Amino acid sequence: MRLTSDADRATARSARLLTAAGRRGSRLPPTVWDSLLPTLLLVNVVTTHPPQELPVAVALTAALALPLVWRRRAPLPVFGAVVAAAFVQWLMDVQLLADVALLVALYTAAAHTGRRGALLAAAVVEAGVLLACLRWAPDGAFPTPFVAVTAMTVAAAVLGVNVRTTRAYLAALEERAARLEHEREQQARLAVAEERTRITREMHDIVTHNLSVMVALTDAAVYAQHRSPEKTTAAMLQISETGRQALTDMRRSLGILRTDEPDAERHPLPGIAQLAALADQMGAAGLPTRLEVRGTHAHVPATAQLTVYRLVQEALTNTLKHTPTGTRATVRIGCSTGTVTVDVTDDGPRPPRPAAPPSGHGIPGMRERSAAYGGTLEAGPLPGGGWGVRTRLLLDSGGAASA
Template sequence: MGLSEPAVYRAPVAAGRGARGLARAWRAGRAGARRRLTGPWAVDAAFALGLFMVFWAVSWRPVHDQPVRLLLVQAALVAPLAARRRAPEVAFGCVAAAAFAQWAMDVRTPADAALLVALYTVAAYRDRRLTLAAFLVLEAGIALATVRWSLHERGIATFVSLSGMAVAAAVIGTSMRGRRQQMAFLEDRAVRLERERDQQAQLAVAGERARIAREMHDIVTHNLSVMVALADGAAFAQQRSPERAAVAMRQVSVTGRQAITDMRRFLGVLRADEPDALRHPMPGISQLNALAEQVRAAGLPTRLDVSGEAAAVPAAAQLTVYRLVQEALTNTLKHAPAGARAEVRVDCAGDAVRITVADDGAGTVPPEPGPDRAAGHGLPGMRERAAAYAGRLTAGPLPGGGWQVAALLDLTAPEETP
């Protein structure tokens, strides 16, 4: 019984799925049949049938001596119109052949107007070359019909009037083709614009995500690196100098609170429904002194030199300068050997800002540009920040030992969102 129960409960599910599949197939079949009934073929067939009935009603006379032949001629002239939009040139050829047979049998009928409908269709759905060929064929037929069925004095007027009808059919069809092509062009353009708009929106979202990730990386990585360095120093000094260990742990607390403050400020800026968050200024060049003090407290002697008119630098560019210096000092704090010293220079020279962050490496051999240092997560973000101001950033070992990061920001270039 235990083994048979799953089969008992599984069968209705499979049956239900099969029933749903059959229902979907039946609905799809009905939809396809509906499309076939209302498609171009069905519409054109109904149009041809209606046209045949009109011509037959106009042509029928009780005393007509050739009703069967007239019926066949009219059917041959009108029937090809059922395929006029699916194969315009074939439909025109069949109508023209039927018209020639009608002329040869000397049967007169107003169903000859099917030639005008066929010519219009060729002009509306095919190129000018085929339209011209169909027009010339129709003109030849008009000339033959005029010679046989018109009186001499009325022949020219008949030829001119019928030719005018042919010209009108060709012109109207060509105009409809141009309008349809214009509509297709506009629809295609709308689709392409919508696709481009979606792509731009995706790029904007990706750029915003990259910017948020960059800010989060700079804030979290720097503060965590400082906290780790302070905690290591406190653990090392705990036995020899409890006072210094206590100072280091207090600095860990201060750094952690600063990280929380920076995170709240950054997240507040992202929230559009909190305009008060925009009133809190983001860090800039004036906060570099506090940044240097924080790094010094973590055990990295740092010298800061800021020259030029820092106040004239736009706030967004100042944030870029701060983040570049912060990331460079964080990398130095993580990768430089013990005893290394760092030097930061920021030169605000009119329309450009030059940034240099270097460490001496305490006279050690320059490190290899491995994945942690040369291809880390921070350096690509630094290059993206510099590229937003049409700047360039270089990072690499110094000949005498140590590491240097140099960047040049062009304040005259329009700011871009990388």
């Protein structure tokens, strides 16, 4: 390695040129950037060496510098080629500025290998530093150049390791960001699917119940139109009210009912307090219903009350659809500190069960509503005749979102 003052000045000039070029380096392709240093070193050797030394100096400079053009593609082979060229240079006792290629090759090797590879490459370069200082250091001045060049070697290796570590850290951050984005997309899709299921369940309960009541009331109106006109009029008014209630519930469930509309105040979110009106409605449709509420429901959350209302509504609707005239139903609601029990029974016979399981949303939807509050729905024939639906909701099970 060149250790004279002339070499130091040449190194300073080259460093200034490289610094100026580095300001625009980010705009250049990597191959063009990697070609700058070999070009500068060849220009330097051509302009600073006498003609008789020029062929050997140019050949050794080319062997040291030109492999750097491919340093990003093959860092370890390039490092080996530069080290081999530097060893030949040492054997020929030729000092060249192009030895700076060793530091660039060391930095590249450290930036693309692990810590062991970086340590091994640094050890190889340090051995070359020792050999160069032993041969070319001025008499009695060995420590100064040896320490200076060793410091540059350590700096190149540490810089390469830091670049590799930073690159790995940034790659991990990008991977984590991509994973989080994927998880957010999955959560959004799950939320959409859950909301779609909720709306489907609500629409089934609202449409099935209200249409069943309207059909029953229409049949009663047709039957009584000649014998009792006043009952026909009452039935038709009840059909109209039931239709308006169905429209209001559908608008609310679809999330388009504005809070400033009058219907929002006339028809609050149904709950346990509205079960009495539901029982009256079922009675008007031909299913006499008795309601018993034990305990206070003031502490029961609105979403849990909505679940209770929908369970009772679906159970009574099924009774109205599947039992003959004259069937009676009983609804028992029990409210305690942490639970709400729902028990709906009737005394009417049911038609034989089909061979294939029903494909509707009635009982499956009731099971989903009950499971959202940690309950297990029991639905089936009673020992003494009739049909029963029973479940217990746990108020602290966090099912509000699913109600």
